[in-house]
Amino acid sequence: MKMSMDCIPCFVRQAADTVKMSDLSDEEQKRLMQNVLQWISELDFNETPPAVSQSIHRRLRFILPTDDPYRTAKDLHNKMAAGLIPSIRQHINSSPDPLMMAVRYAISGNIIDLGSKNNISHEEIYAALQSTPLQTIYGNVNSFKKAVQKAKNILYLADNAGEIFFDRLLIEQLSGVKITMAVRGAPVINDATITDAQAAKIDDIAEIIDNGSDAPGTILNDCDMEFRRRFEEADMVIAKGQGNFETLSDEQREIFFLFRIKCPTISRHSGFCVGSYVVANSFSLPDYSSGAVS
Amino acid sequence: MKMSMDCIPCFVRQAADTVKMSDLSDEEQKRLMQNVLQWISELDFNETPPAVSQSIHRRLRFILPTDDPYRTAKDLHNKMAAGLIPSIRQHINSSPDPLMMAVRYAISGNIIDLGSKNNISHEEIYAALQSTPLQTIYGNVNSFKKAVQKAKNILYLADNAGEIFFDRLLIEQLSGVKITMAVRGAPVINDATITDAQAAKIDDIAEIIDNGSDAPGTILNDCDMEFRRRFEEADMVIAKGQGNFETLSDEQREIFFLFRIKCPTISRHSGFCVGSYVVANSFSLPDYSSGAVS
Numbered sequence A, B: 001m002k003m004s005m006d007c008i009p010c011f012v013r014q015a016a017d018t019v020k021m022s023d024l025s026d027e028e029q030k031r032l033m034q035n036v037l038q039w040i041s042e043l044d045f046n047e048t049p050p051a052v053s054q055s056i057h058r059r060l061r062f063i064l065p066t067d068d069p070y071r072t073a074k075d076l077h078n079k080m081a082a083g084l085i086p087s088i089r090q091h092i093n094s095s096p097d098p099l100m101m102a103v104r105y106a107i108s109g110n111i112i113d114l115g116s117k118n119n120i121s122h123e124e125i126y127a128a129l130q131s132t133p134l135q136t137i138y139g140n141v142n143s144f145k146k147a148v149q150k151a152k153n154i155l156y157l158a159d160n161a162g163e164i165f166f167d168r169l170l171i172e173q174l175s176g177v178k179i180t181m182a183v184r185g186a187p188v189i190n191d192a193t194i195t196d197a198q199a200a201k202i203d204d205i206a207e208i209i210d211n212g213s214d215a216p217g218t219i220l221n222d223c224d225m226e227f228r229r230r231f232e233e234a235d236m237v238i239a240k241g242q243g244n245f246e247t248l249s250d251e252q253r254e255i256f257f258l259f260r261i262k263c264p265t266i267s268r269h270s271g272f273c274v275g276s277y278v279v280a281n282s283f284s285l286p287d288y289s290s291g292a293v294s
Helices: A007-020 A026-041 A049-063 A071-093 A098-109 A122-134 A141-150 A163-173 A194-199 A225-233 A241-248 A264-270 B007-020 B026-041 B049-063 B071-093 B098-109 B122-134 B141-150 B163-173 B194-199 B225-233 B241-248 B264-270
Strands: A137-139 A153-157 A178-183 A207-210 A236-240 A256-260 A277-281 B137-139 B153-157 B178-183 B207-210 B236-240 B256-260 B277-281
Touching: A007 A026, A007 A049, A007 B007, A007 B026, A026 A049, A026 B007, A026 B026, A049 A241, A071 A098, A071 A122, A071 A163, A071 A194, A098 A122, A098 A137, A098 A141, A098 A163, A098 A256, A098 A277, A137 A141, A141 A236, A141 A256, A141 A277, A153 A225, A163 A178, A163 A194, A178 A194, A178 A225, A194 A207, A207 A225, A236 A241, A241 A256, A241 A264, B007 B026, B007 B049, B026 B049, B049 B241, B071 B098, B071 B122, B071 B163, B071 B194, B098 B122, B098 B137, B098 B141, B098 B163, B098 B256, B098 B277, B137 B141, B141 B236, B141 B256, B141 B277, B153 B225, B163 B178, B163 B194, B178 B194, B178 B225, B194 B207, B207 B225, B236 B241, B241 B256, B241 B264
Parallel strands: A137 A277, A153 A178, A153 A236, A178 A207, A236 A256, B137 B277, B153 B178, B153 B236, B178 B207, B236 B256
Antiparallel strands: A256 A277, B256 B277
16 A cells, blocks of 8 residues: 555654654754655655655664664553453453454554554553443454454464554464464564563464564565465464555455554545444455555 | 744644645655655754744745645635634623633634644534633733733734634724734735635724734744834734744743644643643743743
8 A cells, every 4th residue: 555645744753753762862853853854755655654664764773872762662551551451351251252352452452553643641542442342343344253263374463562462362362273473573663573472472372473574564575585474374364553454455365454543544545434443354445445545 | 932843743744734735646746745855854943833834835835836725724714713703702792701701712713723733623613612611711811801901002913714703703802902913924824814804804893914924923033014013012912823822932022822732842832731721921931931842
């Protein structure tokens, strides 16, 4: 999916957030942002949003004194999520349809996304969780359920730190199946890496791999051979979050995208309203999902 | 007030909104935005936010086929405001303190600001108006009331189209005084110009002048001599909106800023929470209001 005009301010905001996390002085931060604006102006605006973000954040990590500026934020989100998980697990297990309740919570966890918003308060997360059991899931729920029933080998593409604890609750419901969870190959924004998958103890219930790439999405050409083999061999792929949707929505294989629609660009491309909880089968996406609609 | 790091994404968003209003193709819009990012990277990041915006929008108007890209949006906001005014006037006149009720509505009208947000729905405006009578006004209400009682010659600096109809309701309460309303000297974002002041029929109750500048604020050095004379001679200056606050908060004369706090940067500089309805006397602002706090 090509980036749209609306993505441009979002890239700049993401970069400014990252620069502000450093201990550079105000003057130095502004000077660096002048450079960032110039880099962005030279990038290919027909790429997917995560491809553009990848270039910006790779360069920022090279310049900033840390190669993981969001580590503190990610640890905080992991800690908060860890505290919430036991009671949510109970709630899922006692619900009439634990699988779909777990899907709802996994999508709610997708609110923890510093790529689409520069801050997420505890209050916002609690409010999202409170309304979770009542959320309608839009998209292709039946086709998702059938695929889960048939699957023997599921590849689960994680999205963000914190959120990954909620992914764990969904994986717990996919029992009796081989599950591989793939995380990013290097830190980018607050996307989950191996550290976060281990924090959520995903290794107790699934194999963890990284995709070898530092894009905040899944750019197959940029992922390593092992990941691509797993991607081809899996009989079901579940992809969490907007970044994975933006980079994989044009792929020719069936993929189930689980995410919350957080911006008008994704709303136009997916055909779902902003705020919706969505399980979308890549084979059922609108035709225009591959074109840029600004 | 110097711009902060948070202003940078906002400039880019404002520019993208403006470019999207044109009938350029998606490709042309993206190419233009690449140029815009480069211009912004070359601007002085120690200026006030309206000074930076002024440079960007002046250049955009030169390149785009129209010199008033927001004219349609401004007409729409004027029309909507015009329809709301008669019942709000009644409500103001029947309230125990009509002056302060008019101040509340004038500040509510400040929600119509396409500089701080890329869209404002009718629903948001109606919701803001419904809660208006109950809003606490923070800041220097008593000093404002005293100044109004003493004033013989008030200069009222308008902010946006649409909003200017609400300013009219406040001006109606300042009776028996010479009022001059100043608007921007040329179109910039959705800031009010002579056209909007005339649409609100301000000329029935006040003299209208323009300030000779195309900044979305009041940069005195950029305003014409006549405006500056009026600014010096007025015994009370009322300045609406964030743009006027950002450019005039360091001036050495007493100014009453009437506005809603719409972003964290202004919140830090003014000392009031985001969302607050504020009447701030420039002599009572926190000391750090002149420095950049990012």
